[in-house]
Amino acid sequence: MAALSILFFAFALLLHGASSLVPKTLIVNGKGGGHVAIGYHLAKELTSKGHDVTILQNDDVDSSKNPFSSYADLTTTKVLNKPFDDTFTYPFKELEFDFVFDNSSKDPSGPVESVLLKANPAKQRYTFIGSAGIYEKPSSLPHNSQLTEAMPVNSAKPAAQFEKALQESSIPHILFRCQYMYGPLCSKHYLDYFTHRIKSSLPVPVPSPGTQIVSLTDVRDVAKQLSKVCDALPPSGSIFNTGTFNDLKHTYIDVANMIGEGLNMKPDIRLYDPNSKTDFPFRASEFFVKSDKSVSELDFDGGIHELKKYIPEIVKSFEQRHPRVDTSKDEAAIKSVV
Structure with missing residues (x-):
């Protein structure tokens, strides 16, 4: 009997040790905008890596819309809804999570942001998912020059201010700067502009010269790229642009032609x-980021999804949604042809 008790105790210790190795990860997700689908795909990516994932989000999200309507797919992810207003309090213990991915914050003085900055939430890394829209492109850069993480930023923008607040804190943090995303469950449909006009046999106004390069990245690749922080543990303060490195960067004319091919028009x-x-x-004007830093420093595979292969899904989504697209400014733009 004594021998059995010792074996049982040893087995219990083994189980406890194994459970303590499971990373606990918190995703603070927004309720809308171009980033909101990241939370869903990041939860899937991290649970596939064995993480214990919790999503914290605003309690007034519209559960009938993407990506929230698909949360039932996240069978092992816990979702906690709280009001993101002046009553917000941090609902977890200090340092309860190994990793935090903040896909919501903007202004550091906001009711949620200010609490998060004081909460000491992450043992290993607090990753802020911000925007490449904060870059101030120097006028001296030649046409179609990529924006690197070393470029100056517009300090007046809330996302830049939140970055600064993190940099001035003791929180071990990583900064990501996103550009335009497409893919499953994305709530912003940038390419409707092209799809509607081509499908309706209308002219497609494109700013001259049309050869401006745009960074368009599948949200699933962005989620994979972000998840690499947990594996690589880059130094606190590291900054990365998100983006698909392996896929070619496309010009505005390329995008129009690809959608035309998808519509056979x-x-x-x-x-x-x-x-x-x-x-x-x-x-x-051209505005696209250089994203290969995460390939060399995070061992990111560069992304496996290509815009051209996803065009049929973009067309299908458009036809299912029947969105109203405003073309009232097209005529005046076309008359300004250069």
């Missing part, structure tokens, strides 16, 4: 004065 591309006001979904 030839797009009627019209170049317009880039200073004209339109509903074009991207910047009129």
Whole structure:
């Protein structure tokens, strides 16, 4: 009997040791915008790596919309809804999580952001998923020059201010800067601009010269790229651009032509004065990031998804949603042709 008790005790210790090796990870997710689908895909990526994942999000998310309507797929992920307002309090113990991925914060003085900065939430790394929109592109850069992590940023933008708050804190942190994303469950449909006009046999206004390069990355690759922080544990303060390194960077004309191929239609591309006001979904001037740093420093595979292969899904989604697309500014833009 004594021998059995010793064996049972040893087995219990073994189980406890194994359970303590399971990384606990918190994802603070937003309720909308271009980043919101990251939370879902990151949860899937991390649980596949064996993480114990919790999603913390605003309690007023619309559960009927993507990606929240698909949360039932996250069978092993815990989801906690709390009001993201002045009543917000951090609902976990200090240093309860090994990793925190913040896919929500903006202004460091906000009710949730200010609490997170004081909460001492991550034992190993607090990863802030920010935006490449904070870059201030130097006017001296030649056409289609990639933006690197060393580029200056606009300090007036809330995301830049949150980055600064992290940099001035004692929190071990990593900064990611995202650009345009597409893919499953994304709530922003940048490419509807092209799809609607081509499908309706309308001209497709594109800012001249049309050869501006755009970074478009599948959200699943972004999730994989982010998850690599947990494996590589880069030095605190490291900054990475998100993006698919292996896929070619595409010009605006490329994107229009790819969607045209998906619709079996030839797009009627019209170049317009880039200073004209339109509903074009991207910047009129070239603006794309250099993303290979995560390949060399995080052992990221560079991404496996290609925009061209996803075009049929983009067309299918458009046809299912029947979105209303405003073309009221097109005529004036086309008249400004250069």
